[in-house]
Amino acid sequence: xxxxxxxxxxxxxxxxxxxxxxxxxxxxxxxxxxxxxxxxxxxxxxxxxxxxxxxxxxxxxxxxxxxxxxxxxxxxxxxxxxxxxxxxxxxxxxxxxxxxxxxxxxxxxxxxxxxxxxxxxxxxxxxxxxxxxxxxxxxxxxxxxxxxxxxxxxxxxxxxxxxxxxxxxxxxxxxxxxxxxxxxxxxxxxxxxxxxxxxxxxxxxxxxxxxxxxxxxxxxxxxxxxxxxxxxxxxxxxxxxxxxxxxxxxxxxxxxxxxxxxxxxxxxxxxxxxxx
Ligand code: ATR
Numbered sequence: 001x002x003x004x005x006x007x008x009x010x011x012x013x014x015x016x017x018x019x020x021x022x023x024x025x026x027x028x029x030x031x032x033x034x035x036x037x038x039x040x041x042x043x044x045x046x047x048x049x050x051x052x053x054x055x056x057x058x059x060x061x062x063x064x065x066x067x068x069x070x071x072x073x074x075x076x077x078x079x080x081x082x083x084x085x086x087x088x089x090x091x092x093x094x095x096x097x098x099x100x101x102x103x104x105x106x107x108x109x110x111x112x113x114x115x116x117x118x119x120x121x122x123x124x125x126x127x128x129x130x131x132x133x134x135x136x137x138x139x140x141x142x143x144x145x146x147x148x149x150x151x152x153x154x155x156x157x158x159x160x161x162x163x164x165x166x167x168x169x170x171x172x173x174x175x176x177x178x179x180x181x182x183x184x185x186x187x188x189x190x191x192x193x194x195x196x197x198x199x200x201x202x203x204x205x206x207x208x209x210x211x212x213x214x215x216x217x218x219x220x221x222x223x224x225x226x227x228x229x230x231x232x233x234x235x236x237x238x239x240x241x242x243x244x245x246x247x248x249x250x251x252x253x254x255x256x257x258x259x260x261x262x263x264x265x266x267x268x269x270x271x272x273x274x275x276x
Contacts, residue, residue: 004033004257005050007043007068008061011035015272016059019250022268027260031056043067051090057257058088059250065100065130072098082134087253099256102131103138105249106218106242110184113244113266116214118142122180124212125149126202126227127189128156128171131218135188140166146180148172150204152189174203179211185236187227192219201230209234218242222276243276244269 006016012035020033036058038046043064050058060068068085069075076099079085085098110116123144125132128151139147147169151157157171179185191202209215215231220241224232231239244265251263 001030001032002056003054004031004057004059005036005055006033006059006061007036007038007046007050007064009037009039009063011037011061014061015246016061016250018272019247019268020254022271023251023254023263024258026264026267027258029258038064040064040067044071047071047088047096048094051088051094051096055090057090057253059253060086060088068098072096074098076100078103078137081137082130084130084134086249087256089256099253100134101249101252102134102245103141104252105245105247106135106186107138107142108248108251108265109240109242109244110216113248113269114214114216114238114240116184116216116238118144118184120145122183123147124177124179124183124185126185126187126204127151128153128160129188129190131190132188133160135186135218136160136164136169140164140168144168146170148177150174150177152203177204177208179208181211181213183212184214184216185209185212185231187215187217187219187225189227190219191227192217192221192225195226199226201226204230206234209236212236214238214240216240216242218245220246220276243272247272 017033024031065084073095074097079100082100087099089097149157154173161169161171215236217225217227220243
């Protein structure tokens, strides 16, 4: 039986094993997918041991995506742009291909599950960390009109915009943010993780947020995230969390590892939603 894992810390909460088991069941495949808790000091060793023992593929989650990017012998173009790896594919002879399926997972969720049009859309991307970088490069593959990167530390937003080398991208501070009517606002900050009280909010003027027609949080949880609550109070009609992105990024990895074309992702999203 082929075995798979997800490396992370913490990782016990990861839904990846359930998602991959559900996809495997759709195709009648017998797989074993377990979480691997590791540390920064042990990550490299844990990955090489896993593949030495015959592991067929692995996912990488927080906080090891950048370490995985450093460790692989080969990178897909999208992983190179994101500077982070969430999917490891063994090539044999100790060689590892690093891919990043987060960005395409986001785009698929936005387009297919959330029914959002990206053609000529104004996009506001909140955050300038690793999650925002991956999202930015995937969004730039789409015919969006503009992407405004907004961050608490403006220098990081400016660096991301400059690195993208795309004239559609500009950087902006929260207090200077002017949202275009009909914009899509994506939260790639980690405020939901860093604010344990669940009471903090992003410093966006309600009148500005109200101009958006969709607010999407790359985080998810049993309850609406801080950003989702903020968007709903501002009157934004289409508000989504990132559970669909999680399932869609997993679907891309599953298709690569198992060479299958079709997966019923809405079914898996619905069943996970019930159990959150
Ligand atoms: P990740 O890889 O998950 O993106 P990260 O690189 O630590 O993690 O980035 C976290 C992002 O969330 C950053 O954009 C951070 O803003 P700063 O660059 O100013 O630190 C943002 N962030 C985290 N907590 C925040 C908060 N309470 N308010 C606003 N932005 C926050």
